Amino acid sequence: MSKLLQNVNQRTQLAGENRLELLLFRLQNGQLYGINVFKVKKIIPCPPLTQLPYHHPHVVGVANTMDGPLPILDLLSAIQSGKVTEPRKQSVIVCEYNRRMQGFLVDRIENIVNLQWSDILLPPKGIGHRHYLTSVTRVNNQLVEIIDVEKVISEVTPVPEQMNSKISEDFAALKESKVPRTVLVVDDSVVARNQIKRCLAEVELDSVLLKDGKQALDHLTEMVNEGKKPAEEYLMVISDIEMPEMDGYTFTRKVKEDPRMKDIYILLHTSLSGVFNKSMVTRVGADNFIAKFDADDLASSVLDHFRKRSSPS
Template sequence: MSKLLNSVNQRTQLAGENRLELLLFRLENRQLYGINVFKVKKIMPCPHLTQMPYHHPITLGVANTMDGPLPILDLLNAIGTRPSQRVKGNNVIVTEYNRRLQGFLVDKVEHIINIEWSAIHPPPKGVGKDHYLTAISRHNNEIVEIIDVEKIIAEISPANEELTSELGESLTTSTMEVPRHVLVVDDSVVARNQIKKCLESVNFTTTLLKNGAEAHQHLQQMVAEGRRPQDEYLMMISDIEMPEMDGYTLTRKVKEDANLKSFYVLLHTSLSGVFNKNMVQKVGANDFLAKFDANELANAVLRRLEIKQEDTAIH
């Protein structure tokens, strides 16, 4: 299986083409699941685990690895099915989300598939609000479930969503007449709510959309109505991984549109890797920020606000 991941860096050209590669795996419930290859660091047999006092029930233990202590999470238990019956002999997918390494216990790792984001869809509305799915697709007549890992991690180890008082005052006391409305595009409910809370705490309003296709349609509709999104929104904050149209493709379409190319785009993602900065330049995004730090996000919005104020004052 390690051979499957050796060429991850050679696959970065998929980004920006509205395609991705999913690593497929199964849990003990035999359902087929998928995870973006770019989030996978390595795959290994479940190592010896050390139990930690007062640990979260989803955390099976901590493994001593070359990268340091690695928490191993019971993915089957995390999505509300049941605790895994077998630990020894199972596999661990080591991932990097939101600047943290964690391992997910899985039953069987299968193979990697190349797929278009347009073939990945939001979960059906009938599954309710408490599910752990961020998207679904199909492969060989099987449903592939893509889990909202950010929701799982947020429940185990919530991100710091508090702003420093100085930063909050700086953003709140701005008086220049510029739009304090931000377009937020993210398929994760947790991520949307984190950004919304961060921005509203400093008196910004938000419009929340679920994927790149929805955002692109929204912007096109504004243009068709004779409105300029760059005049009504301070900026767009967009995730990269989203069903139907990813953030790279959304950004490229915005920057290639004569009516939208001046619209400020911040890509905000849990994806890690040096290729991200190159992709930001390739698709024309204005900035890139790894999830999730409330102060860093607010600082990015503040920088944009200051630039917008300066431009407004000049003109």
């Protein structure tokens, strides 16, 4: 399996071309699932686990690894589809989400597939797994379900959303500014959209929420076709990178290539990790990049841009 992932860091050319690679795996329910390869650090056999008192029911234990303690989550249990009975016989996909390492128990690793983001679709209503499914696709005529892992993790280990009071005070000092006070938020995860919305509301900024890059591009295109200037309607855009239909890199590149909307400020905000993100910010023309989710970091980034727009030229 190490050979399967050894070239992950060499695949950055897919980013910005509206392509991605999915690591396919199965749980004990037999269903085929996928996860973006860029989020995968490694795949290991399930190591010995230490049980913690008062742990969340979906966490089967903590493994001691060279990288430090690694919580291991029973993904089958988290999506309400059963429970793994023998964790040590499972594999563990080690990922980094929202600045934290997390292991997911899986029954079997399948392979890696190269797809267009346009092949990744929002799930049809009533497909199942409650509200944990973020998107779907088909590979060799098999349905692949892409779980909203951010939602799973947020319910197991919630991220603090309270921001530093000093940041709120700094925003209050700019209350008389004439710059737009609405932010366009683009993210396919309902958890992420609501986190950002609450963060912005705390500093008295409004938000318009959209689910993917295509929706956002269509929205901005409609505005300019009506003679409006997006930069005069919105303070900025906060966009995820991983999204069905059109990813954040492609969305950013298309916006920045259009002279009618290129002036709008785009902050890429994603749980994807890796040094490739910094180079991709420059490559696609994004104005800034921060990792999810830290309320202070997000609010500070918005505040910095708010100040710049509020200052006389």
